[in-house]
Amino acid sequence: MIKPRTPSGVMELLPREQIAFQRMLDAIRGTFEAYGFLPVETPVFELTDVLLTKSGGETERQVYFVESTGALEKGGEGLPELALRFDLTVPLARYVAEHEHELAFPFRRYQMQRVYRGERAQRGRFREFYQCDIDVIGKDSLSPRFDAEIPAVINAAFEQLAIGEFTIQFNHRKLLRGYFEGQGIAGDRQLLVLRELDKLDKRGEDAVAATLAGEGFGLEAEAVGKLMAFSRVRSQGHDDALARLEALGDGTPLFEEGRAELRQVLQQLRALGVPEHRYALNLSIARGLDYYTGIVYETTLDAHPEIGSICSGGRYDDLASHYTRSKLPGVGISIGLTRLFYQLREAGIVPVAESSVDVLVALLDDAMLADALALSQQLRAGGFNVETQLEPRKLARQLQYADRAGIRFAVIRGEDEAARGVVAVKDLRRGEQFEATPDTLVARLRESLA
Amino acid sequence: MIKPRTPSGVMELLPREQIAFQRMLDAIRGTFEAYGFLPVETPVFELTDVLLTKSGGETERQVYFVESTGALEKGGEGLPELALRFDLTVPLARYVAEHEHELAFPFRRYQMQRVYRGERAQRGRFREFYQCDIDVIGKDSLSPRFDAEIPAVINAAFEQLAIGEFTIQFNHRKLLRGYFEGQGIAGDRQLLVLRELDKLDKRGEDAVAATLAGEGFGLEAEAVGKLMAFSRVRSQGHDDALARLEALGDGTPLFEEGRAELRQVLQQLRALGVPEHRYALNLSIARGLDYYTGIVYETTLDAHPEIGSICSGGRYDDLASHYTRSKLPGVGISIGLTRLFYQLREAGIVPVAESSVDVLVALLDDAMLADALALSQQLRAGGFNVETQLEPRKLARQLQYADRAGIRFAVIRGEDEAARGVVAVKDLRRGEQFEATPDTLVARLRESLA
Numbered sequence: 001m002i003k004p005r006t007p008s009g010v011m012e013l014l015p016r017e018q019i020a021f022q023r024m025l026d027a028i029r030g031t032f033e034a035y036g037f038l039p040v041e042t043p044v045f046e047l048t049d050v051l052l053t054k055s056g057g058e059t060e061r062q063v064y065f066v067e068s069t070g071a072l073e074k075g076g077e078g079l080p081e082l083a084l085r086f087d088l089t090v091p092l093a094r095y096v097a098e099h100e101h102e103l104a105f106p107f108r109r110y111q112m113q114r115v116y117r118g119e120r121a122q123r124g125r126f127r128e129f130y131q132c133d134i135d136v137i138g139k140d141s142l143s144p145r146f147d148a149e150i151p152a153v154i155n156a157a158f159e160q161l162a163i164g165e166f167t168i169q170f171n172h173r174k175l176l177r178g179y180f181e182g183q184g185i186a187g188d189r190q191l192l193v194l195r196e197l198d199k200l201d202k203r204g205e206d207a208v209a210a211t212l213a214g215e216g217f218g219l220e221a222e223a224v225g226k227l228m229a230f231s232r233v234r235s236q237g238h239d240d241a242l243a244r245l246e247a248l249g250d251g252t253p254l255f256e257e258g259r260a261e262l263r264q265v266l267q268q269l270r271a272l273g274v275p276e277h278r279y280a281l282n283l284s285i286a287r288g289l290d291y292y293t294g295i296v297y298e299t300t301l302d303a304h305p306e307i308g309s310i311c312s313g314g315r316y317d318d319l320a321s322h323y324t325r326s327k328l329p330g331v332g333i334s335i336g337l338t339r340l341f342y343q344l345r346e347a348g349i350v351p352v353a354e355s356s357v358d359v360l361v362a363l364l365d366d367a368m369l370a371d372a373l374a375l376s377q378q379l380r381a382g383g384f385n386v387e388t389q390l391e392p393r394k395l396a397r398q399l400q401y402a403d404r405a406g407i408r409f410a411v412i413r414g415e416d417e418a419a420r421g422v423v424a425v426k427d428l429r430r431g432e433q434f435e436a437t438p439d440t441l442v443a444r445l446r447e448s449l450a
Numbered sequence: 451m452i453k454p455r456t457p458s459g460v461m462e463l464l465p466r467e468q469i470a471f472q473r474m475l476d477a478i479r480g481t482f483e484a485y486g487f488l489p490v491e492t493p494v495f496e497l498t499d500v501l502l503t504k505s506g507g508e509t510e511r512q513v514y515f516v517e518s519t520g521a522l523e524k525g526g527e528g529l530p531e532l533a534l535r536f537d538l539t540v541p542l543a544r545y546v547a548e549h550e551h552e553l554a555f556p557f558r559r560y561q562m563q564r565v566y567r568g569e570r571a572q573r574g575r576f577r578e579f580y581q582c583d584i585d586v587i588g589k590d591s592l593s594p595r596f597d598a599e600i601p602a603v604i605n606a607a608f609e610q611l612a613i614g615e616f617t618i619q620f621n622h623r624k625l626l627r628g629y630f631e632g633q634g635i636a637g638d639r640q641l642l643v644l645r646e647l648d649k650l651d652k653r654g655e656d657a658v659a660a661t662l663a664g665e666g667f668g669l670e671a672e673a674v675g676k677l678m679a680f681s682r683v684r685s686q687g688h689d690d691a692l693a694r695l696e697a698l699g700d701g702t703p704l705f706e707e708g709r710a711e712l713r714q715v716l717q718q719l720r721a722l723g724v725p726e727h728r729y730a731l732n733l734s735i736a737r738g739l740d741y742y743t744g745i746v747y748e749t750t751l752d753a754h755p756e757i758g759s760i761c762s763g764g765r766y767d768d769l770a771s772h773y774t775r776s777k778l779p780g781v782g783i784s785i786g787l788t789r790l791f792y793q794l795r796e797a798g799i800v801p802v803a804e805s806s807v808d809v810l811v812a813l814l815d816d817a818m819l820a821d822a823l824a825l826s827q828q829l830r831a832g833g834f835n836v837e838t839q840l841e842p843r844k845l846a847r848q849l850q851y852a853d854r855a856g857i858r859f860a861v862i863r864g865e866d867e868a869a870r871g872v873v874a875v876k877d878l879r880r881g882e883q884f885e886a887t888p889d890t891l892v893a894r895l896r897e898s899l900a
Contacts, residue, residue, distance in 0.1 A: 001773070001774075002499060002500055002503055002773055003500075003773070004543075004545075004547040004548035004774065005497065005500065005544075005548060006492075006493055006496070006548070007493065007497050010493040012491070013491070014553075015489060015490060015559065018489045018491060019488070019489060021491075022489050033806045033807075033835045034830045034834075034835050034836065035830070035835075036807045036835060036836055036837025036838070038469070038805070038806065038807070039465060039468045039469060039472050039806070041462070041463070041468060042456075043456055043457065043460040043462060043578050044534075044564065044566075044578060045457060045578075046457070047455065047456070047457050049452060050452055050453075050455065053452055060519075061519055062518070062519065063518075063519050064516050064518055064519075064532075065516070065517050065518075065519070066515070066534070067514065067515050067517065067530070068512070068514055068568035069510075069511055069512065069513050069514075069515070070568065072515055072529075072530075079522075080517070080522075082457055084494075084516065093454075094454045094455075094456075095454075097454040098454040098455060098456070099464060102464055103464075104851060106840075108837070109465065116494075118518035118519060118520065128493050128494060128495075143840055143841050145819070145840040149838070267820075268820075268823060271819070271820035271823040271824055272823045272824075272826075272827055273824065320454070322452055323452055323453070323454035324451075324454065325451070356483045356488065357483075357488070360486075369595070369721070370718075370721035373721040374721055374722075374723065377723050380484045384484075385483045385484050385485075386484065386485070387485075388486070388599070390593055390596060390599070391593050391595065401554060404554070
């Protein structure tokens with residue numbers, strides 16, 4: 001006998017939770033599609049040489065390799081041929097480069113699949129987790145106008161998820177780097193300063209300021225003060241965001257470019273009707289990766305800032321330089337849904353979903369089986385998800401089962417109801433009951449749902 | 451520069467195909483839920499000792515193992531800790547045994563995920579493919595009544611898929627084994643004869659008959675003749691199925707048990723309103739696995755018998771004997787959707803789907819951008835999936851793009867339309883165009899869809 005168990009670092013759900021999770025996936029997918037994003041799915045494994053185009057990175061250290069039984073037995077030198085994807089960005093780059101001549105650009109794609117990281121096992125860290133990504137990829141160029149569409153999609157997605165108020169915050173790499181230039185910080189030092197600023201949340205302002213003024217950086221006190229003041233900028237509302245951009249004074253051409261793009265994003269967000277409390281400038285957002293070159297996004301739950309960013313991304317200059325000579329700039333964002341679901345559950349925010357089953361058709365008596373089956377089919381034809389009780393049990397036990405399973409309606413046609421030409425319905429959510437004729441049953445149930 | 455490519459033996463789709471595939475997944479899921487099946491997802495990898503409870507099987511030879519970078523560097527004896535699932539049945543067994551006390555039985559679950567097999571690479575063979583499984587698991591016992599629900603679900607699912615007429619065929623292990631007993635074939639020899647009969651499709655009747663009469667089996671000519679006649683039984687329609695069962699004469703108690711269960715299945719299929727041309731007795735179906743103990747199913751496309759069974763399964767006595775002492779009988783069936791999709795495409799049956807995008811909001815002039823964004827949001831609020839053209843291009847090119855992408859409607863509000871307070875709509879499927887006011891646009895588009 002082997003103890004049935006899952007590996008550590010995975011999230012496996014009971015059916016009720018899986019239903020809630022699936023509804024979140026559906027809501028996100030529906031929103032992605034509402035904004036014209038097209039679905040892509042890629043294989044769980046990529047060829048190792050395709051996946052690991054650069055070596056030595058932190059993420060690459062966490063790669064899972066895949067070996068067939070045969071290859072394992074043979075042994076052999078070097079890395080295995082296959083490896084599990086660790087994000088959806090590398091597969092996207094490979095996909096777009098591979099299918100470059102079959103895709104129309106700008107290419108809006110969404111991908112919602114699991115990714116794999118050999119994380120050290122600890123609470124809240126996952127080795128397998130869902131990412132829900134959208135990206136728009138241009139060929140040669142991509143208008144900054146796409147930068148505003150991304151937060152509009154995310155606003156609609158989180159509105160659908162109904163997990164409380166949230167704020168999509170953004171900054172801009174050109175604004176940052178232009179500002180650094182103005183302080184005499186140039187070249188590679190910009191990236192180093194950026195990485196320090198990225199630690200503001202974790203280390204606090206004093207520690208970061210001390211580092212920047214310390215030996216490694218040796219910035220003047222005045223420059224450090226200006227960086228800190230800059231990174232303290234948060235807007236509240238649309239006009240305030242514009243005013244705060246204005247108040248930053250004149251800057252380098254790069255700075256002005258970033259500012260102009262941010263103004264345009266703000267303007268488009270208004271045209272898209274995104275409520276102004278849902279977006280804000282936050283000039284402390286740095287996003288450590290050197291990958292980003294323009295706008296960067298983070299999203300936080302207003303009531304749960306401790307969770308950190310639940311949806312992040314930004315603009316990048318060249319998606320697939322390892323795979324193609326074509327220049328493929330893009331902008332994208334990612335929701336880490338497994339982690340989000342886990343944290344919402346920890347915070348008590350994920351409501352226990354009602355069942356995906358709408359109706360239990362009860363069975364009191366063997367003689368009524370054919371009748372119960374036909375009734376079930378009638379309800380399915382009416383659009384309801386129906387479980388049929390196939391073996392008679394006491395009604396009280398059937399109702400108790402439905403209640404525990406989160407099934408809202410129990411439909412009962414015993415011999416008494418059949419004789420009277422009616423069906424009894426119990427609405428377990430409202431604690432009500434009513435009778436309907438077979439002809440009116442579907443309509444009555446729909447009414448109750450409305 | 452690395453050549454962007456996928457490993458062999460995977461199916462990666464372009465967006466238009468992915469939309470068609472996703473619609474199939476959605477239709478199947480919708481049907482599974484309509485019949486009260488609950489969703490389960492399991493991690494892509496299982497602990498190796500949990501996955502490989504028995505060794506030496508054909509499938510086990512095809513297992514993919516998973517190793518983290520760290521483990522790979524360390525080397526070490528024995529098999530890696532993790533392995534990719536090769537089907538959804540072992541994960542189900544592990545899941546049900548692990549969560550036995552948190553689940554309500556009978557437990558109807560569906561699972562639609564990819565599975566992995568280290569197949570030799572060849573056309574039409576996949577190393578990664580979707581399975582869409584339903585199973586009902588009982589605790590201690592499970593009424594044969596559930597055996598009829600499975601084909602009813604499959605009938606509804608394939609009806610939804612609209613891939614042509616199909617027939618769900620079934621046989622019964624008790625009927626088979628009871629019939630064998632009647633021919634003096636007992637014990638382990640039954641399984642051997644079963645495996646021979648399973649080859650009827652591939653080897654033909656003469657070859658199988660010769661084997662059964664040959665040295666290994668040494669069956670009498672009369673017994674072989676009876677087996678062949680038995681396995682030739684196919685019913686056409688409901689009453690014919692009952693009549694053919696009747697015509698098999700009297701048999702052993704096991705035979706009678708199987709026959710009684712099949713009669714009950716037929717009776718329930720009628721009560722469920724499954725059209726009688728969709729199901730048939732086919733007494734040649736053996737399903738090689740010794741796993742099955744009752745009804746067995748196969749499903750074929752009427753116009754494409756060469757594809758073979760597109761959906762198979764059956765009844766089993768004990769799902770999880772490796773993991774729990776509880777007896778967990780079940781009945782289930784599986785659609786191998788990747789293979790099915792591939793074969794439908796080869797046979798030219800998968801229609802190229804229209805895009806998931808319903809409407810392209812065109813943009814002729816920068817000055818109209820805010821207007822186009824607002825119009826797009828209005829259409830999304832009306833339930834449409836909308837792509838906004840964010841940079842002006844010639845209208846002809848925008849229409850050409852929409853047409854190629856399979857987007858049905860293009861909505862245009864240039865300065866002329868704006869001045870007249872209207873929106874122009876091109877229905878690219880019908881080759882029609884009309885104008886609507888902003889207030890009536892959503893309703894007019896819905897009308898066109900109806």
